[in-house]
Amino acid sequence: MEKHESSAQLKARARSQLLGKYGTLIPALLVVEGCMLLLSTMTTFALDTRTPSGLTFQFVIEFLLQLFSGVFLAGQTFLYLNAACGGKISVSDVFYGFTHHPDRAILIQLIQLLLCLACFIPFFICMGLWAATDSSVVLMIPLSVTFCIGLTGTVILSLRYSQSFYILLDFPDFTASQCLRFSREVMKGNKARLFYLNVSFLPMYLLGLCTCCIGFLFLIPYVNATSTCFYLELMLHRNRQGQEG
Numbered sequence: 001m002e003k004h005e006s007s008a009q010l011k012a013r014a015r016s017q018l019l020g021k022y023g024t025l026i027p028a029l030l031v032v033e034g035c036m037l038l039l040s041t042m043t044t045f046a047l048d049t050r051t052p053s054g055l056t057f058q059f060v061i062e063f064l065l066q067l068f069s070g071v072f073l074a075g076q077t078f079l080y081l082n083a084a085c086g087g088k089i090s091v092s093d094v095f096y097g098f099t100h101h102p103d104r105a106i107l108i109q110l111i112q113l114l115l116c117l118a119c120f121i122p123f124f125i126c127m128g129l130w131a132a133t134d135s136s137v138v139l140m141i142p143l144s145v146t147f148c149i150g151l152t153g154t155v156i157l158s159l160r161y162s163q164s165f166y167i168l169l170d171f172p173d174f175t176a177s178q179c180l181r182f183s184r185e186v187m188k189g190n191k192a193r194l195f196y197l198n199v200s201f202l203p204m205y206l207l208g209l210c211t212c213c214i215g216f217l218f219l220i221p222y223v224n225a226t227s228t229c230f231y232l233e234l235m236l237h238r239n240r241q242g243q244e245g
Contacts, residue, residue, distance in 0.1 A: 004190075005233050007197045014225035017084055025221040028079055028091045032072050040065055063113065070109030070165075071097040077165040080228040101168065107176035108164050112157065119153030122146040159191040160184050166231040186234055194230060201226075 005013075018025070043061045074097030082089045097105050123146040130139045163183040167174060174182065187194070201223055208215035 004193065004237055007193075007200055010197065010229045010233065011200075011222075011226050013229045014084075014222060017229070018221060018225050021083055021089065022218065022221065024089050024091060025079070025083070026217050028076070028094050029217065029220055031091055032076065032094050036065065036069060036072070039068070066113055067106050067109050070105040071102045073097070073109070073165050074100070074102070074105040074168060076224065077228075078169055080224050081166065081169060083225065084228045084232060101172065104168055104176045104179070105165070108161075108168065108179055111176065111180060112161050112164070115157050115161075116154045119157065120146075120150035123150045155195070156191070159194050160187050162194060162227075163187060163231055163234070166228070170235070186238060190234060197226065197230060 040062070043065070044058055072094060075094040078096040078100075079089055079093035081087075082093065123143065126139055126142045126146050130143060133139070161180050161183045163186055164179045167179045167182050167186075168176075171179070171182070201219070204215075204219050204222075208219050
């Protein structure tokens, strides 16, 4: 059986694909981040987060913004798939999701967010008990345990459904649930590989912080390009297995 490419090989391929494309990818990143920052500022600047109602409204608005970001995620995925396949790319590619099944992109994002929130339900319950009682020290251990459980569940779910937006673009006839289901299927036995690939970027993230976050302008496209290479290699490997079968 043919082995998958290593993380080093995927990164090397991503670096070669990025040559000469940072002039488009960095402005595209800034456009997306600028749009999301502007929307967040416009919708939350008048909220008083010192009150329970203010905090509730802020949570709802941030949740809705996360849903909306799914449309940008679809556009970014389109951009990096084009870059990886040698196609022509432009900054306007990040708006691709607004004209191609934005409802499916938002639904994919919604389902993932709800699943991740469900992982933190025990933590939220402990937080409520902690706020309502004076036994703060006693509840510190349950709070820590339930937070770790929620975080672990979120990481697993993120890995399981990490290919959903790629699949949405590769299979435009798929519904949102089919994209999620197919992602879950292709990631069987590959979650540890992707987790290791993501963790391998941690030293570079720390280095990016040391550059006052300027390094992120180059790191984030590198990470996205590598993730795209992971998806393409994953599908190629799957197709070869199907032909051998």
